[in-house]
Amino acid sequence: MTYSDKQLQIITTAETLFSGKGYDGTSVRDIAEAAGVNIAMISYYFGSKEGLIQALFEERTRDVVLKVESLLKNDALSPIEKIEWLVDDYVQRIATKIQFHKIMVCEQMLQKNTVITTLLTELKKRNAEVVSKLIKDGQEKGAFRPDVDLVLLMNTLIGTVTQTFINTDYYRSYNHLESVDETTFQDDLKAGVSTHIKTLFKAILTYES
Amino acid sequence: MTYSDKQLQIITTAETLFSGKGYDGTSVRDIAEAAGVNIAMISYYFGSKEGLIQALFEERTRDVVLKVESLLKNDALSPIEKIEWLVDDYVQRIATKIQFHKIMVCEQMLQKNTVITTLLTELKKRNAEVVSKLIKDGQEKGAFRPDVDLVLLMNTLIGTVTQTFINTDYYRSYNHLESVDETTFQDDLKAGVSTHIKTLFKAILTYES
DNA sequence: CGCAAAATTAAACAAATGTTTGATTTAATT
C-alpha cells in the first residue's frame, strides 16, 4: 500500500499521539484535530481507527527485513563484523524511531489486533531466519560456538535496547549527565549501548574474550 | 495500605483484565462484572478507576525492594553468587507475575499516571542502589572489573527477561517445542534464560570466562 | 466551460464511558 501526503500526515500524527497516550487512550477526534483534518477523513481514508493503526504498522515496518537481508549479504564482512553491523543498525533504528517502537511494544504486550500481531510475528520470524544463517555461517567457519540460543540472543538485543531507550531520562539522572546537551547525550548513549551489547554477543558467540 | 478480601478480589480481577486489554481498553463495568460486584463498588473502595490501578501497583510492588535487600545481606555468599541469586530471583518473579509485569511495561511506555511513574522510578532507584553496593563490594574484593555500567547491566537483565516471557509462544514455536507440556516448558525456559543472563553478566563483570 | 470523481464538511447517531445518587440491605456494637 502507498499513501498520499495527507494520509501520511494523519499516520504520523496518530503515531505521535498513540506513543504518548496509547491506542485506546487516543480518540479519533484527538487525531483529526492534531492533524488538522475533519474527523470523517479517518474513516474515509482508513476505514476505521483500527485500519489507521494497521496502516501505521504497515508503513513503518516496510523495508525493515529487506535492509537486514541486504546488509548481511555483503561478502566483504566477517561473521563477527556482520553481528556488529546488526547491533549498530538495530540501536540506530530504535533510537530514531522511538515513538513507533513504544507503540509496537504495547501492541506486543496486549496482542489485541490480530493483523498487527501476525505482521510482527512474521517480521520477527524472517529476521530470525536471516540472523540464523549468519550464525550458522560463523559456526561453519569456526568463529562461533556451536551452542547458541538464537531467540535468547535476539531477546537480549531487543530487550536491552528497548529498556535503554524507553527511559533515557533514567540513564541520564542515574549517571548525573543532566548538563550534557541532548544530541551529545543521545550519541554517547547509542555508542554505549552498542558497545555493551557487542561485548555480550562476543561472550556468547565467540571463544575468547 | 492494606486491603480487604473483597478489595483484593477486585484488584486481582482488574489485573487480569488490564493485562489482556490494557488500562484504557478495560471499562469499570468489565471489571465489576468479572469480579462479581456492583459497578459502584470500584469508586466506593478506590475512589476512581485511576485509584484502582494505583492500588494494584502499590499492592504488587510492596516488599519487592525489601526482598532484594535482605537477599544481598547474606554474608555467606560471594559477590558472584549474589549476582546469580539476583538473576534467578528476578526471572522467577517475572515468570510468576507475568500479568502484572505486562501492565507495568505498558505504564512505563506511556507514563500517563504520575503516581505510578514516580512509584516505579523510586523502586528502580532503590534497587539500583542495592545492586550498586553489591558490585562495588565485588570490585573491592577484586572479583569484578572496575568499569561496569550498572544501568546497562540492569537493562539487559530486565529487557531480556521481559522479551522472553512476554511472548513465550514465539520461543516455543521457533524451537519446535509445541509437544512439551506447559509446566516443563516453563521450567526449562526459566532455567535457560537464567543461565543465559548469568553467562552475559559474568562476561561483563568478571575477568575470565 | 462542464462534468464526474474525489475530498471535505458539519451534524447526527447509537453505544459506551467513569462517576454519582439515593435508597436499601447487611453487619457490628451497645
Add this chain to the structure above:
DNA sequence: AATTAAATCAAACATTTGTTTAATTTTGCG
C-alpha cells in the same frame, strides 16, 4: 432489640466514544 456504620444496589448523570450521513466544495480532465 435498637442503633449506627458499612456495604450493596439499580438507576441516572453528563461526556465521550467511533462511525455514518448527506450536503457541499474542490479537483482533474476532456
